[in-house]
Amino acid sequence: MVAKQLSIFLENKTGRLTEVTQVLGEAGINLSALCIAENADFGILRGVVSDPDRAYEILKANHFAVSITSVVGFSCPNTPGSLATVLTFLSEAGVFIEYMYSFANGDMANVIIRPTDLDACVKALSEKKVELLAANDLYKL
Amino acid sequence: MECMERETMRKIQSARLKKMVEYVYHNTPFYRKKMQEMGLTPDDIKSIDDIVKLPFTTKIDLRDNYPFGLCAVPMSQINRIHASSGTTGKPTVVAYTRKDLKVWTECITRCFQAYGADHNDIFQISYGYGLFTGGLGAHQGAENLGASVIPMSSGNTSKQIQLMHDFGATMLCCTPSYALFLAEAIKESGIPREDFKLKRAAFGAEPWTENMRKELEEKLGIKAYDIYGLSEVAGPGVGFECECQSGTHLNEDHYFPEIVDPKTLQPVAPGETGELVFTHLTKEGMPLLRYRTKDLTSLHYETCKCGRTLVRMDRILGRSDDMLIIRGVNVFPSQIESVILEMPQFEPHYLLTVDRVNNTDTMELKVEVRPEYYTDEINGILALKKMLTSRLQSVLGLGVDVKLVEPKSIERSTGKAKRVIDKRTL
Numbered sequence: 001m002v003a004k005q006l007s008i009f010l011e012n013k014t015g016r017l018t019e020v021t022q023v024l025g026e027a028g029i030n031l032s033a034l035c036i037a038e039n040a041d042f043g044i045l046r047g048v049v050s051d052p053d054r055a056y057e058i059l060k061a062n063h064f065a066v067s068i069t070s071v072v073g074f075s076c077p078n079t080p081g082s083l084a085t086v087l088t089f090l091s092e093a094g095v096f097i098e099y100m101y102s103f104a105n106g107d108m109a110n111v112i113i114r115p116t117d118l119d120a121c122v123k124a125l126s127e128k129k130v131e132l133l134a135a136n137d138l139y140k141l
Numbered sequence: 142m143e144c145m146e147r148e149t150m151r152k153i154q155s156a157r158l159k160k161m162v163e164y165v166y167h168n169t170p171f172y173r174k175k176m177q178e179m180g181l182t183p184d185d186i187k188s189i190d191d192i193v194k195l196p197f198t199t200k201i202d203l204r205d206n207y208p209f210g211l212c213a214v215p216m217s218q219i220n221r222i223h224a225s226s227g228t229t230g231k232p233t234v235v236a237y238t239r240k241d242l243k244v245w246t247e248c249i250t251r252c253f254q255a256y257g258a259d260h261n262d263i264f265q266i267s268y269g270y271g272l273f274t275g276g277l278g279a280h281q282g283a284e285n286l287g288a289s290v291i292p293m294s295s296g297n298t299s300k301q302i303q304l305m306h307d308f309g310a311t312m313l314c315c316t317p318s319y320a321l322f323l324a325e326a327i328k329e330s331g332i333p334r335e336d337f338k339l340k341r342a343a344f345g346a347e348p349w350t351e352n353m354r355k356e357l358e359e360k361l362g363i364k365a366y367d368i369y370g371l372s373e374v375a376g377p378g379v380g381f382e383c384e385c386q387s388g389t390h391l392n393e394d395h396y397f398p399e400i401v402d403p404k405t406l407q408p409v410a411p412g413e414t415g416e417l418v419f420t421h422l423t424k425e426g427m428p429l430l431r432y433r434t435k436d437l438t439s440l441h442y443e444t445c446k447c448g449r450t451l452v453r454m455d456r457i458l459g460r461s462d463d464m465l466i467i468r469g470v471n472v473f474p475s476q477i478e479s480v481i482l483e484m485p486q487f488e489p490h491y492l493l494t495v496d497r498v499n500n501t502d503t504m505e506l507k508v509e510v511r512p513e514y515y516t517d518e519i520n521g522i523l524a525l526k527k528m529l530t531s532r533l534q535s536v537l538g539l540g541v542d543v544k545l546v547e548p549k550s551i552e553r554s555t556g557k558a559k560r561v562i563d564k565r566t567l
Contacts, residue, residue, distance in 0.1 A: 007515075007517035009510070009515050009522065009545075009547060010547065011544075011546050011547050011550070016547075037519050038519075039519050039523065041544055041545065042522065042545060044517065044518075044519060044522070046517070060512075063547070063548050063549040063550075064547065064548070065510065065512060065515045065547055065548050066515075067512075067515050067516070067517060069517040098518060099518075114517070
């Protein structure tokens with residue numbers, strides 16, 4: 001369903017990514033999934049963590065430009081064409097995807113998407129019986 | 142003094158200038174020599190209008206006569222020595238007699254009174270104490286006013302906030318850049334702003350803009366006033382804003398101001414912009430004639446709505462030293478500051494780096510986005526960058542390479558802020 005994702009603005013500087021992961025590691029926060037979108041000057045780290053609220057406070061206290069974004073997580077079979085099937089449901093429902101990232105885990109693949117319209121996305125996926133991932137399950141991956 | 146007829150003021154200034162020229166001619170060999178070279182004697186100075194005949198003094202003259210070459214009295218009569226802050230090479234030294242300190246103190250007290258402060262106020266002096274005139278100067282003025290004074294000095298920000306809160310400081314004196322830093326630290330401390338008693342502040346020692354005033358007033362919940370000064374003339378208290386805040390009144394009965402064209406050194410018409418020049422009318426220790434401040438501004442002689450007739454100075458546009466020439470265009474850091482401050486998306490701290498790449502001047506501006514304006518999307522952040530870039534382009538007429546940086550990554554200053562780095566080698 002809808003889960004909290006951390007988004008962190010990072011300058012393109014050696015060591016910044018290390019620092020984020022260190023701060024989280026020292027606080028005992030686990031990263032379940034993460035990806036980086038980048039541009040010439042800066043990057044945005046997006047990730048799902050074990051305790052998003054605490055991670056947000058800790059990163060903020062360490063002067064990171066961090067925000068919380070709502071995302072939707074689902075899983076689908078790790079087979080050719082499965083993702084295309086799910087994405088078709090979304091495009092048919094008129095749901096636009098800003099970004100997504102995914103990772104395969106054995107027979108299943110987990111997908112995190114950021115749609116422009118969260119409710120429409122959840123509705124479309126539920127109607128088509130796509131296996132949505134509960135927020136707490138995502139945090140514990 | 143502050144509200145007298147301009148004609149009467151001119152008379153007092155004329156009498157004081159005549160006495161001063163006579164005094165330096167006989168007591169400062171540097172000026173006697175200069176005047177002799179120009180074929181001038183004290184008798185040639187009959188009124189304040191003759192000031193234009195007198196030689197100029199520059200910072201280089203002060204350096205060349207380091208440390209006490211420009212003193213008009215023996216050391217036995219010198220009561221205090223201050224030295225310039227933050228410049229390279231030898232410091233610029235200024236020396237005060239007991240009377241000089243008294244006059245200076247009175248001028249600062251005048252400023253504080255104009256801000257509406259009185260003996261009931263609790264002053265937190267967060268200018269640096271020491272050789273820099275800011276700390277001790279504001280201290281003397283506040284004590285003379287009869288106020289309670291916390292001689293805090295700059296730095297140690299958490300202590301600043303604790304004492305400001307616990308002692309119930311009502312008046313803050315510091316540089317505007319440090320005030321911004323304090324405002325941020327107060328917010329982070331978690332102590333509600335209503336728990337502070339701060340009412341007003343005197344900010345000076347570096348040029349600041351109208352937008353910066355709004356920002357500081359809003360963040361600190363105060364009324365912010367400009368205090369102008371420079372150590373060569375006295376220190377803080379050379380000028381001040383009144384409640385009308387329509388220019389900075391100058392204490393011209395002691396420090397006579399002129400505006401000259403920085404290139405031709407000829408006086409400009411009232412209201413025109415040029416370099417501010419001061420002549421001491423009453424100083425004993427180290428009196429200077431026509432000292433070139435390098436500050437660019439203009440003077441207005443109409444009576445202020447507050448009733449004061451003391452001449453008013455516009456906001457300092459910048460030091461002629463601060464002006465950057467980028468691809469042939471004049472750029473003042475204050476223009477960049479104004480643009481940043483008018484956009485709520487950015488923090489007021491910035492760092493401008495000027496360089497020359499393939500014989501073309503380049504400007505890189507590092508600025509922090511306010512936490513609440515960060516977005517999760519690359520396009521959103523690029524839009525912020527584009528907005529600032531195009532605003533700068535339209536104000537400066539030049540392209541600036543804007544780099545958005547992480548919160549708190551630009552160094553905060555406790556004294557005078559260092560906001561421009563010029564890497565060009567000529």
